Amino acid sequence: MTQATNPQSPLKLYKFCPKCGGDFTHRGGNHLQCEACEYSYFVNQAPTAGLVIFDEARRVMLAKRKFAPYKGTWQSVGGFVGLDESLEATAMREAKEELGVTVRIENFLGSFPEVYEFGGVAVPFLAIYFAARIVDGTPRPSDDVAAIGYFTREELTELDIPYPGLRKILMDYMKHPQ
Numbered sequence: 001m002t003q004a005t006n007p008q009s010p011l012k013l014y015k016f017c018p019k020c021g022g023d024f025t026h027r028g029g030n031h032l033q034c035e036a037c038e039y040s041y042f043v044n045q046a047p048t049a050g051l052v053i054f055d056e057a058r059r060v061m062l063a064k065r066k067f068a069p070y071k072g073t074w075q076s077v078g079g080f081v082g083l084d085e086s087l088e089a090t091a092m093r094e095a096k097e098e099l100g101v102t103v104r105i106e107n108f109l110g111s112f113p114e115v116y117e118f119g120g121v122a123v124p125f126l127a128i129y130f131a132a133r134i135v136d137g138t139p140r141p142s143d144d145v146a147a148i149g150y151f152t153r154e155e156l157t158e159l160d161i162p163y164p165g166l167r168k169i170l171m172d173y174m175k176h177p178q
């Protein structure tokens with residue numbers, strides 16, 4: 001399974017104000033506040049775009065990660081939304097970077113709060129999934145992808161998928177052939 005780590009929530013780890021260096025106090029929920037300058041910092045989920053792509057046999061395409069974190073696990077193609085990007089732009093960019101293809105987004109599948117373990121921090125992210133179709137190019141692993149694979153619903157149960165939400169959405173979506 002995934003690497004054994006003990007990541008901590010930013011609510012516990014972030015102790016100092018990024019504006020003045022004063023001490024943070026946890027005000028409840030996702031709210032940290034500086035005792036010195038009263039600046040409020042909210043720990044929010046970072047959105048990600050994930051693409052669910054099928055082949056002609058309606059097996060789902062997943063990408064095997066080449067690097068840590070989660071090296072060797074299988075994930076959807078996708079990634080974090082950039083500071084100046086829409087979800088759609090992120091999805092298009094990631095498809096290009098990871099597979100070398102152009103995709104068309106077909107429909108929204110759902111979203112799940114998840115945790116991304118990075119540098120000892122449990123980074124909260126909102127995994128947002130779309131069904132997509134390849135409209136140009138042949139998928140080939142590139143960038144941070146070690147391999148791409150196509151899996152039936154049965155094969156997914158044996159696969160090391162680090163995100164429970166992704167597994168759930170695939171199992172649900174593939175229950176009914178379309």
Ligand SMILES: [Zn+2]
Pocket residue numbers: 017018019020021022034035036037038039
């Ligand atoms: Zn401050």
